[in-house]
Amino acid sequence: MIETRGLTKRYGPTLAVDDLSFTIQPGRVTGFVGPNGAGKSTTMRMILGLDRPTSGHALIDGRPYGDLDHPLRTVGALLDAKWVHPNRSARSHLRWLARSNRLPAGRVDEVLDQVGLTAVADRRAGTFSLGMSQRLGIAGALLGDPGILLFDEPVNGLDPEGIVWIRQLMRHLAGEGRSVLVSSHLLPEMALTATELVVIGRGRLITQSSTADFVDKAATSSVRVRSPQLLELAEVLMRQGIEVHAAPDGDQTLVVTGTDTAQVGELAAHAGVVLHELALHRGSLEEAFMHITGHDVEYAAGNQNALATTGR
Known part of the structure; x- marks a missing residue:
């Protein structure tokens, strides 16, 4: 379990992390999200003892990272995929990590196979693509078979197959009862x-x-309904104070907000209106995120309409 309480970090006049408290429970993948400059990477660095908090604390299974005897056996992390000596091979890099935490040498080949790097294990890390470096960083995080894992932007540089692989890996690790904290800008992922x-x-x-709760509370859901009796349906719904709009992408289709499929279906049936389609469209995580964090964006673009009209 990861726990932060009142975690605060100042860099001179800049308040990077402000009285931050949360708990990461085992058995689930927890997404750590926020706009650029929100303090995600700084928070992860403080959890791992790489930055000292100005105040507050971060605990791993009830202890500060610095108090762990063999930290890789408790917590594994990928913060910077390129944090590897470029002239070391993938295998030698992992062997060095294993020796530093008194891990068996055989574990190196196990994690190389797990992340798909066995064929290039003796190549210099400096020749690796970003995606291969991400896999090597994940191998290092898994080396001690830890119960807690932190990943900062782990899918950067991965192809679609690699993205699916890391998604399945994180779910599998959580399914084994581990605590998995992952930061990513790819909200659909x-x-x-x-x-x-x-x-x-x-x-x-x-x-x-x-x-699910975050999306339900912060994003707008709607009902898409298609009918050959569109005008009659619209009148029935509007008499109940339900907001109705014509769908921009199809004839005989309405987009209805402020209600659910059950009410739309019941009203249509009572009025004798034939329906050809009745479907709930849930809001997306991206929509919910933009709605909730819009006032906390540090760097925002100017008025796009103004730029378009001026030709700039």
Whole structure:
């Protein structure tokens, strides 16, 4: 389990992390999301003892990282895929990590196989693509078979097959009862991977909840309904105070908000209106994220319409 309480970090006048408290439970993948500059990487560095908090604390299974005897056996992390001596081979890099934590040498070949790098294990890490470097970093995180894992942007540089692989790997690790904290800007991928979210902005906690609850509360859902009696259906719904719009992508189709499929279907049936389609469109994690964090974006573009009209 990972626990932060009142975690705060200042760099001179800049408050990077502001009284941040959350708990990462075992058995689930928790997405760590927020706008650029929100403090995600700084928080992860403080959890791993790489940065000292100005105040507050971060604990791993109830202990600071610095108090762990063989840390790789408790927590594994990928923060920077290129943090490898370029002239070392993948195998020698992992052997060095294994020796530093008194791990069996045989474990190196196991994790190389697990991440798909066996064929290039003796190549210099400096020749690796970003995707291969990500896999090597993940191998290092898995080396001690830890119960807690932190990944910062783990799918950077991976092809679609690699993205599916890391998604399945994280789910598998959580299914084994491990705590998995993953930071990513790819929100559609987070929606497929994380069952829980910790959302921060400008170093502060915005919310911690299940992914489904976050989307339901912050994004707008709608009902798509298609009927050959569109005008009659629209009148029936509007008489009940339900908001109705013509769908931009199809004839005989309405987009209905402020209700659910059950009410639309019941009203149509009562009025004798034939329906050819009745489907719920749920809001996306991306929509929910933009709605919740819009005021916490540090770097925002100017007025796009103004740029378009001026030709700039």
